Amino acid sequence: xxxxxxxxxxxxxxxxxxxxxxxxxxxxxxxxxxxxxxxxxxxxxxxxxxxxxxxxxxxxxxxxxxxxxxxxxxxxxxxxxxxxxxxxxxxxxxxxxxxxxxxxxxxxxxxxxxxxxxxxxxxxxxxxxxxxxxxxxxxxxxxxxxxxxxxxxxxxxxxxxxxxxxxxxxxxxxxxxxxxxxxxxxxxxxxxxxxxxxxxxxxxxxxxxxxxxxxxxxxxxxxxxxxxxxxxxxxxxxxxxxxxxxxxxxx
Amino acid sequence: xxxxxxxxxxxxxxxxxxxxxxxxxxxxxxxxxxxxxxxxxxxxxxxxxxxxxxxxxxxxxxxxxxxxxxxxxxxxxxxxxxxxxxxxxxxxxxxxxxxxxxxxxxxxxxxxxxxxxxxxxxxxxxxxxxxxxxxxxxxxxxxxxxxxxxxxxxxxxxxxxxxxxxxxxxxxxxxxxxxxxxxxxxxxxxxxxx
Numbered sequence: 001x002x003x004x005x006x007x008x009x010x011x012x013x014x015x016x017x018x019x020x021x022x023x024x025x026x027x028x029x030x031x032x033x034x035x036x037x038x039x040x041x042x043x044x045x046x047x048x049x050x051x052x053x054x055x056x057x058x059x060x061x062x063x064x065x066x067x068x069x070x071x072x073x074x075x076x077x078x079x080x081x082x083x084x085x086x087x088x089x090x091x092x093x094x095x096x097x098x099x100x101x102x103x104x105x106x107x108x109x110x111x112x113x114x115x116x117x118x119x120x121x122x123x124x125x126x127x128x129x130x131x132x133x134x135x136x137x138x139x140x141x142x143x144x145x146x147x148x149x150x151x152x153x154x155x156x157x158x159x160x161x162x163x164x165x166x167x168x169x170x171x172x173x174x175x176x177x178x179x180x181x182x183x184x185x186x187x188x189x190x191x192x193x194x195x196x197x198x199x200x201x202x203x204x205x206x207x208x209x210x211x212x213x214x215x216x217x218x219x220x221x222x223x224x225x226x227x228x229x230x231x232x233x234x235x236x237x238x239x240x241x242x243x244x245x246x247x248x249x250x251x
Numbered sequence: 252x253x254x255x256x257x258x259x260x261x262x263x264x265x266x267x268x269x270x271x272x273x274x275x276x277x278x279x280x281x282x283x284x285x286x287x288x289x290x291x292x293x294x295x296x297x298x299x300x301x302x303x304x305x306x307x308x309x310x311x312x313x314x315x316x317x318x319x320x321x322x323x324x325x326x327x328x329x330x331x332x333x334x335x336x337x338x339x340x341x342x343x344x345x346x347x348x349x350x351x352x353x354x355x356x357x358x359x360x361x362x363x364x365x366x367x368x369x370x371x372x373x374x375x376x377x378x379x380x381x382x383x384x385x386x387x388x389x390x391x392x393x394x395x396x397x398x399x400x401x402x403x404x405x406x407x408x409x410x411x412x413x414x415x416x417x418x419x420x421x422x423x424x425x426x427x428x429x430x431x432x433x434x435x436x437x438x439x440x441x442x443x444x445x
Binding site for chain 1: 330368374
């Protein structure tokens with residue numbers, strides 16, 4: 001394997017072994033567990049997405065760019081592009097209702113299995129007061145159970161029982177799909193794209209971590225313009241985006 | 252030895268006055284009928300009546316009884332139960348696997364409502380369980396792990412390496428050092444080497 005610091009900012013492939021400082025000569029096969037909870041020699045290093053700890057080093061499991069953050073003991077992770085969504089517990093996603101089976105709705109969230117959503121998992125829902133959900137509706141909710149062994153389960157309330165923005169998404173509007181990296185960029189605090197777009201037209205926006213975006217503006221034409229800009233933001237640089245928006249607001 | 256004679260299910264073999272019913276047979280209206288399709292065997296006892304039995308193969312299929320400890324492999328999990336394949340009954344392997352179910356309330360003896368199936372079993376774990384019910388025609392064997400000596404014996408981590416148990420509810424992977432939750436079976440004292 002090679003030293004982890006030498007590869008920061010470069011492309012790594014699955015199967016690459018990254019050696020951490022202080023362990024260059026150690027044999028990666030020594031796998032003895034120590035019962036005491038003593039700290040590892042190099043401090044508390046965080047092993048982020050795309051990496052897995054293997055013996056003395058880190059094993060890369062996704063292809064992408066290796067990133068490093070020295071703060072707080074250090075963290076390594078791999079920045080990778082992905083379009084296919086894998087359900088993760090706690091993620092807020094937009095799901096499409098595909099079936100009603102007894103007390104449970106089946107939602108398509110773009111993963112390998114449809115997610116289940118109980119009709120009691122809405123704010124103010126009781127056995128007599130059922131939510132008005134039809135097949136084909138859009139639901140914004142979060143995962144409470146999401147792992148590779150079981151089917152994912154969603155709810156539309158948070159831990160205190162309040163809906164906090166989740167639930168059935170209203171009528172009209174436009175749903176489209178983008179890559180997961182763009183969603184993460186749009187969800188960053190003070191995202192420039194959203195700020196610039198909001199100066200163009202007023203609109204409603206729902207971002208799902210599964211790559212789905214729902215937009216609604218005053219007219220259909222405005223909605224479609226916003227959809228096209230958001231889809232193009234994937235590949236446009238900041239200047240190109242500013243030029244495109246300047247042309248539109250000039251019209 | 253008697254010459255080989257075959258019989259089918261429901262064939263009337265003899266009356267209960269001539270012989271006693273053995274395995275693979277049942278008695279109705281004072282007669283012995285066969286309940287399997289196979290070879291008829293008649294064993295002559297010295298003082299008592301001969302025993303009539305029907306065998307299908309040379310070795311009889313061992314069926315798990317209620318209260319037997321079985322070794323099984325988890326094939327799928329759900330938030331309510333875990334489905335398993337029964338591989339061994341006691342220490343004898345089965346020729347064909349049976350299917351079993353471990354319900355969420357039968358995984359542990361204490362705090363049954365706080366049990367999470369995902370934190371007790373995962374698919375491909377090897378589990379020691381006890382049969383609590385044979386089930387009816389459509390359902391599987393009902394199993395339970397609600398004892399200290401029952402539970403997960405062998406499990407693989409997400410990295411694919413066999414894990415080491417560190418407590419009754421956790422196992423650790425020797426390569427990645429991550430801990431995973433399982434309902435671990437306590438090793439019986441006679442198997443511990445000191």
